Amino acid sequence: MRPGLLALALWAMVPLVLSGQVVVSAERDLDFGVVFRGVPSTVDPTDAVKAGRIVVTTPRNVQFRVSFSVPTLLQGSGSATMPISIGNGDIAARFNTSSFRYSLNPSSMYLVTMGRGYITFEYGGTVSPRTTQAPGAYAGPIIMTVSVL
Amino acid sequence: MRFPMLAAATLLGAGAVSAQSASITARANVFTPLVVTGAQDLDFQNVFPGAAKTVGVAAPSAGRFDITGQANAPVSLTFALPTNLTNGGNTLPIGSWTGCRNATNTATACTTLTPSATATNASFGAAGTMFVFVGGTVTPAPSQSAGVYTGTVQLTVAYL
DSSP: OOHHHHHHHHHHHHHHHHHTSSEEEEEEOEEEEEEETTBOEEEOTTOTTTSEEEEEEESSOEEEEEEEEOOSEEEOSTTOEEEEEOOTTSEEEEETTOOOOEEEOTTSOEEEEEOSEEEEEEEOEEEOOOTTOOSEEEEEEEEEEEEEO | OOOOEEEEOSOOOSOOSEEEEEEEEEEEEEEOOOEEEEEEOOOOOSOBTTBOEEEOTTSTTOEEEEEEOSTTOEEEEEEEOOSEEEETTEEEEEEEEEEEEESSSOOTTOEEEOOSSSOEEEEOOTTOEEEEEEEEEEOOOTTOOOSOOBOOOEEEEEEO
């Protein structure tokens, strides 16, 4: 390979290495499915089908902090909204293949220290359709921010 | 050996080298509650000893259930049916149940179904209405005692 091409290839690889330190992947939405007026519906973070899931993968020893932004209302058609609660204990974290779950509070910030591997964040919550809730689909964003220290 | 650690962070003195976010969606689908109404009784009117009588689904005296629910949603229809109508201690056999359903309140061009304890699957139309018509046959014995005989036909509807 000619030196000029080698230099270009190395330069191109640097951003990939840096951004590859920690990978945050949205794997599954939190899906309450069908709910009915006036009947609250809860999804446990351990629910294998309905719970939301975000996975953080690290290729080396790393320390990062995690913060959450969760909705209090889901948005429906037009101006329709539906209350949702994602509170203390509605988020769980598991390291790698461990079955042990850390129970988290979305209003707190967490410091994570781990080696190579991944950590799975699982999201549950409760929606509380009003007795006059308009039928239709409702949705809202759950955002998790990972800051590598 | 290093163990992973997760702790609530109360002191965040270290500046972040990089940050990234991921977003998932919380979603729910609000359905219109199911409402099932026994709108019209199945009425065999006058029958005579030894003479079976059938009421078809399109007859004016056929039974009818009116159902409202979520537009286009699939549901199951399950019946609890009597084998006899009763008048005190006397019984009048009933059977050969027939049924059909339609999105509008007419038995014309309706979709046939067999009322039974085994669920029948169906779907609402765009209007979120369903009409279920029920017919059957009573078979009075030659020695059938005179009187008014009644029984209960129950329809249970559930979202799938």
